[in-house]
Amino acid sequence: MAHHIIMDVDTGIDDAMSIMFAVRHPDVEIHAISCVAGNGPVHQVADNTLKVLDLVNAPEIPVAAGARQPLIEPARPPGAVHGASGLGRLRLPHTSRTMESVHAVELIRRTLLTAEEPLTIVASAPLTNLALLLRTYPELSERIERILFMGGSASVGNATAVAEFNIWHDPEAAFIVFSSGVPLVMYGLDVFNRIRVDAARIAELTACADPVATAVGSLLGNEIVDQATGRALPYSMIGDAGTICALVAPELYSFETWPLQVDLAPGLGRGQTQVDRRRTVYRRDDTPWASASIALDADTDSVLELFFSTVLPQ
Template identity: 40%
Template sequence: MILDVDTGVDDACALILACLHPELDLRAVTCVGGNAPLPDVVRNTLTVLEACGHTEIPVAAGASHPLLERPVDARHVHGDDGMADLGWPEPTIGVDARHAIDLLRETIDGAHAEGDPVTLVPLAPMTNIALLARMYPDSFERIGRIVFMGGGAMVSNATAAAEFNVFHDPEATAVVLDASADHDVPVTMYGLDVFYEPRITLADADELAALDERGPGALGAGLMRFMSRHFDSDSATIGDAGAVALLVDPEAVRTERLPVRVELSGTWTRGRTIVDTRDWSGDMDHDPHGLAQAQVDVALEIDGPRIARLWLDTIRKASR
């Protein structure tokens, strides 16, 4: 598995799960500007890996800007440093010298040569993945599966129409969806329809905090407490971690294969994922747009408590 991240509180939750769950093999992490500027994303990512004791996993920096637009960030949600302003020490491990696109290409090609195609999990704006698709289409074709956090069939957050990751770089998402259709790479969309449902309570956070002082328990507790305060709630979502959990427990999520497009030019709807839920079994020739090329397994329902337990149990077991 490869994670592409813009770490981010919820990306940090996903990294914790990817590092610690015994059924997951995290081979590389690539970083992109998004929730925070790229240097902060890289630092936050290295901090999480060090807290989890997985300093051997290569981390590479990628795109700092979207393909076309000026960058925006979400530090108003994730804190000034992008990861809950916890005041953790600077990581002692360094970033890989390779560009993220090269780390992606080499890891994908290596896994393919071993007969074990990699699962790519973008949890951020898909700028890096779009660049991979355009620069190295042969490598893109060797991806076993893409599970991305982004979009939504019925729910939005960055604007009234769009989810943040897609809104940040809609062209990149469109490139990746088109390339996945061209190269027969299966895609699952873990979007806002399910994103908020796996939640950790403040009581859960207190339990995590007691597990260690500078490990995944303390980190997870700090992240959840920060988000609970930010939203004035007694619980917080683990967000992106649900997309990783789907790989471990797919039965906890109901998906439906649906045509998906990205709106690129709407004045008020730019960045919206157009999830076509119509019945296409009949004559749809009257629709001038026709059927979207990309057929995506869209997550529509989730057992939130089950996914939250998986995340908590993974940290508990790793901290014993």
């Protein structure tokens, strides 16, 4: 089955692996890539995206830079997870690819309008670009088949105890997207945190002669410091790439449909995705809740096999 998509990214370590997988999977056609500030400033995100496309010898794909900061809050500094370059220890050569001269929102609009059929948007970043699109051109919601986003959680957070980074980075944007009426598929931390690569496989990849395998090993092996213990641990997760895996092989995941909302209030809960998994609801406030198909479990071994068999040379 062919999947025609627009990618919305903040290319850091796992967005890079997501792009690699999407480019190399035979059933995925990327019509455009929009970039947004998140794992790094948007100019760095765009440059990383172009370099990753070079790495996997991608065909020409339109890439544009978009929002530089969240809708309401000031620009957030990038965290330590992805390093100063956004790609951890990985160093990629200069690219001759160039970005589109238009804002990412205009690139998405143009791509949706010229596509022969509605497209799926796969978002692995804060949802600022998509919120701007849907507020500026609400009629385009009919041209979007669905929004499959890496974000949120029905359990723990990572940016805070309860909030996942992409949603926490711009909760108002998430609220707009959730309220748009576009079908939603949520790939959150419930599965994201579980799909990990062991140290032996990472070492094998890092020592490989193939540049793509070496790059994947470098990304997976990038060390991050656990602030609670001070220990340096490898990143080890395919992260955002699991979202594209879920697109092409949903049978490897367990999805359930539940009401979904995001907490916009100041305080410890800001940015939390509230997934209402009650079987019987006695009362609720007047705020409308979206409905989303939410990934809650996965066959992790099969997902990793799909990822590596697609990305690495055979």
